[in-house]
Amino acid sequence: MTLLTDTEKYWNPVLETLPQEKLCQLQLKKFKWILSWAYQNSPFYYNLYRDVGLEPGDIKTLDDVKRVPKVDKAMLRTAQGKEPYPYGDILSMPLQQVTEYRQTSGTTGQPVYHPETWQDWEWSAESWAYILYAHGYRDYDRVFVPFGYSVFIAFWAGHYAAEKVGCEVVPGGVLDTEARILKMKELRATAFMATPTYILGMADTARTKLGIDPAKGLYVSKITAAGEPGASIPSTKKRMEEAWGAKVYDTVGATEIGHWGYECKAQCGLHVNEAFHLVEIEDIDTGESISVPGKSGSMVITTFDRLAHPCIRFDSNDIIEWSPIEKCECGRTFRLLRGGVMGRTDNITKVKGVLLAPGAIEEVVRDMPQLGDEYEVVVTKKGDVDDITLKVELLPERKAEIDAVRETLNRELRAKTNLRYNLEFHDHGSLPRYEVKARRFKDLRAH
Numbered sequence: 079m080t081l082l083t084d085t086e087k088y089w090n091p092v093l094e095t096l097p098q099e100k101l102c103q104l105q106l107k108k109f110k111w112i113l114s115w116a117y118q119n120s121p122f123y124y125n126l127y128r129d130v131g132l133e134p135g136d137i138k139t140l141d142d143v144k145r146v147p148k149v150d151k152a153m154l155r156t157a158q159g160k161e162p163y164p165y166g167d168i169l170s171m172p173l174q175q176v177t178e179y180r181q182t183s184g185t186t187g188q189p190v191y192h193p194e195t196w197q198d199w200e201w202s203a204e205s206w207a208y209i210l211y212a213h214g215y216r217d218y219d220r221v222f223v224p225f226g227y228s229v230f231i232a233f234w235a236g237h238y239a240a241e242k243v244g245c246e247v248v249p250g251g252v253l254d255t256e257a258r259i260l261k262m263k264e265l266r267a268t269a270f271m272a273t274p275t276y277i278l279g280m281a282d283t284a285r286t287k288l289g290i291d292p293a294k295g296l297y298v299s300k301i302t303a304a305g306e307p308g309a310s311i312p313s314t315k316k317r318m319e320e321a322w323g324a325k326v327y328d329t330v331g332a333t334e335i336g337h338w339g340y341e342c343k344a345q346c347g348l349h350v351n352e353a354f355h356l357v358e359i360e361d362i363d364t365g366e367s368i369s370v371p372g373k374s375g376s377m378v379i380t381t382f383d384r385l386a387h388p389c390i391r392f393d394s395n396d397i398i399e400w401s402p403i404e405k406c407e408c409g410r411t412f413r414l415l416r417g418g419v420m421g422r423t424d425n426i427t428k429v430k431g432v433l434l435a436p437g438a439i440e441e442v443v444r445d446m447p448q449l450g451d452e453y454e455v456v457v458t459k460k461g462d463v464d465d466i467t468l469k470v471e472l473l474p475e476r477k478a479e480i481d482a483v484r485e486t487l488n489r490e491l492r493a494k495t496n497l498r499y500n501l502e503f504h505d506h507g508s509l510p511r512y513e514v515k516a517r518r519f520k521d522l523r524a525h
């Protein structure tokens with residue numbers, strides 16, 4: 079019998095184990111190609127480059143790439159809404175070629191519209207397929223996809239990628255959380271993909287509402303986490319893996335750029351898919367390029383081979399750092415990032431004059447076994463002074479430990495964030511639950 083899918087295609091040693099030097103040559107070639115494509119076919123990019131006197135032929139080395147102007151989300155938003163409606167003059171293909179409408183989640187404002195041609199959609203699913211293969215998905219897996227299939231891109235490409243790898247895919251679209259868990263149990267699903275918030279939320283619902291321990295009563299052996307940094311925060315990853323009795327692998331991406339980074343089975347950081355993307359790291363203060371481990375900076379990323387809506391030197395605001403690991407035990411030569419995406423530059427706020435990254439609070443809360451998975455941070459202003467409150471849920475069986483918990487929280491939060499918090503203890507299950515991206519950090523100060 080001829081097989082219709084080719085699982086092993088997604089372990090591609092020709093690309094994934096290419097020596098770095100060869101990989102750089104490939105990246106330069108692909109960068110030059112997409113730059114010429116955008117220059118010739120998108121009025122937006124043509125004007126952007128013409129204004130600084132840049133022509134695609136000026137780029138001769140990877141070092142020259144820095145001369146190409148960056149684009150950011152605000153520029154993409156400004157460009158959209160014009161003709162051809164609604165994508166504007168970034169569109170580099172005739173509108174008739176567009177077969178899918180997608181958009182960003184809108185977490186940080188007005189969503190960015192994203193057009194996909196059939197060819198680009200193939201590319202999106204293809205880039206995810208390498209990720210799922212690296213997470214151990216094979217043709218014998220039954221993959222449950224528990225998200226609301228809608229305009230937000232979320233796990234759409236993950237769904238198609240799982241099919242490409244040869245898995246059997248179960249779309250868990252309009253079901254509620256309890257129905258999803260029961261369906262996963264009934265069908266003996268072996269893998270699923272969700273945000274860290276929802277991975278923990280589903281486990282909680284299984285235990286408290288259905289009396290099912292996911293680690294024992296379900297069949298899941300691997301989970302792909304995306305959409306939030308949780309799977310690269312050690313305490314959150316540990317919680318998820320223990321709750322499900324399964325391996326949890328991180329992956330990162332964005333609507334505008336596709337899925338560009340993933341953990342492999344070695345779980346030692348995120349590999350950048352360097353056959354599909356060029357990732358640069360810039361110093362947040364000086365804009366200088368960072369090419370060695372030891373210093374974090376802001377990511378600038380280029381997507382190759384996606385033609386309708388090119389994304390060239392996109393300033394993503396993600397904070398990342400090169401890993402000191404040079405050779406991963408999985409065999410891939412794609413460079414590794416240490417600790418995944420550490421946060422976003424626009425998520426870091428000043429409270430009482432101190433820079434605060436909300437991820438640091440998550441690390442502390444999720445490291446305490448007496449607390450539930452949910453928490454909320456509220457910043458307000460009393461007169462001229464900032465006030466910060468952390469709301470947590472104390473597990474019912476650990477209520478006697480409240481004083482010790484308070485003391486540890488105060489100490490650890492002070493050490494990790496340099497701030498003092500008002501602590502509020504709530505009943506387990508009383509703080510808001512989220513299905514996709516959580517909004518746990520609430521800044522109520524007037525700006």
Ligand SMILES: [Zn+2]
Pocket residue numbers: 342343344349406407408409410
């Ligand atoms: Zn690896």
